[in-house]
Amino acid sequence: MKIALIADTFPPLRTSGAVQLRDLSREFARQGHQLTVLLPSAELDGRWQLETLDGVRILRLRAPRTKDIGYVRRTIGEFLMPFSMLRNLRKSPLAHEQWDGVAWYAPSIFHGPLASSLKRSSKCKGYLIIRDIFPEWAVDMGLMGRGLPYRFFAAVARYQYSIADVVGVQTPGNLSYFDSWSRQPGRRIEVLQNWLADAPVGHCSIRLDDSVLAGRKVFVYAGNMGIAQGMTIMLDLAEQLRARTDVGFLFVGRGSDAKTLAADAAARGLDNVLFHDEIHPDEIPGLYAQCSVGLVALDPRHKSHNIPGKFLTYMQSGLPVLANINAGNDLANIIRQEQVGFVCENNSLDTLQQLAMTLLQALDGEEPFKERCRALYARLFSPETAVSQIVAALNGGQRK
Structure with missing residues (x-):
């Protein structure tokens, strides 16, 4: 399959999400799929940068900064991110690419507009890989009340969910959160375990x-x-x-x-x-x-x-x-x-x-x-299982 994967973290970043997505992309390539990872970048001089790594195409698209800045600037940057990425994608060599499926990784909750545009132009299915349920966890932690900011983030998250045909959550305990969402025709919720590629023991700078x-x-x-x-x-x-x-x-x-x-x-x-x-x-x-x-x-x-x-x-x-x-x-x-x-x-x-x-x-x-x-x-946690599960979900035909 020819698949687009949208994310906001990837190497050279060292976050656990970046490592996960690196391992997932390598496994897509190993299983013979044509994967393109679409990423925002605030460091680009031009509108886009296309590279190939481990058999995977990586298209970095200029977008506002969203890392290591204050909450207000980060929110504004993340809100604008998918629109900037879409605008610069249309200036890139992949502007007219057709996809067999679109997957995207949350966090961030703001990928909906870009995922929607790609799905609509290619008439394909979409798979949302959701690793935390925001803004609910922020309310649980006391970082946010249920006022205007919460309602804004909740609306953004609901829009993202509405774009997906299949949502993959981390654990069975998170399935109930999507009960009402999954009752709509053409939608499915499933457990997609976290994954990590096996790695050899090598050099470590800490002795x-x-x-x-x-x-x-x-x-x-x-x-x-x-x-x-x-x-x-x-x-x-x-x-x-x-x-x-x-x-x-x-x-x-x-x-x-x-x-x-x-x-x-x-x-x-x-x-x-x-x-x-x-x-x-x-x-x-x-x-x-x-x-x-x-x-x-x-x-x-x-x-x-x-x-x-x-x-x-x-x-x-x-x-x-x-x-x-x-x-x-x-x-x-x-x-x-x-x-x-x-x-x-x-x-x-x-x-x-x-x-x-x-x-x-x-x-x-x-x-x-x-x-x-x-x-x-x-x-439970091999990339082989995760890729096979995502491909099976995306391979179910066009969205109605």
Whole structure:
């Protein structure tokens, strides 16, 4: 099939979304499909830039800046983004391209106008890959009320949903949110698990054997450290375990809370904690090979279900997890049923500490954590499964 994939993140960005979309695009090409990724770029001098990477065409289209800026400017930039992309697409060599299917990745929620235009001109189906339900999660977190900004974002999200023929959500728990949407003729909702391509263990710029954590069992967190994660409890845990000279904590990444957390750790005098800036995604397997446990953190105020990309990287590397997440999240059932770690759902430091001690004890035993983690990754989280599922949905003929 000839497929257009719309997104707002892709390498050289190092976000989990960028890595996911890189792996997905490579798998589309490996399965013999002709994929073109359409991306906004604020750095282009011209209107467009066309390149080929790993058998995939990548068309970068000039659009307003939407990253690392204030909320108001970001909202304006994201609102204008699809219109700028569409205008510059019409000036590119792919202006008159016909597609067999259109897929787009949310976040962002603002891709609807571009997806609609491509679907209409090619008379093809559209697949929305939705990884978080915004603005609902922002309301859950107390970042937004249900006033005018919420109503604006909700209207944008509803328009995006209306464009899709099939919506793929992360977990079964998110299916109910789309109940009324899926009752309309020609629409279908399904679970599309997150995915991550297998990767070899290679070089890593972080060498724990040359750090204060040398010789310790290391709990590692690699990823965004922001409001949505609620990371403070992990520092509290590190403080509770500071007497354990065989245990350490490593936090790698960026985010709105990263500097605050590092300063907090220094103020507490935690000599069992190390912070490091984000590293290239290809270095992650080499990092995890030096660690014992992967940390997962989601703010307990979340009400939706979420399987963070970092959980997939832990499973891929055979690392059991210690998770502190919102109650009722589908991820808790996966961790318990698959026996790949321990999970706290009440945001209690005492509970989390008890689980950490139990996990440390299990690591000293003969629990086959690595085998179970790898088996779970291979069964649920491979790009092969995701691509086959998207293609099957798009291959159902023209939209009525």
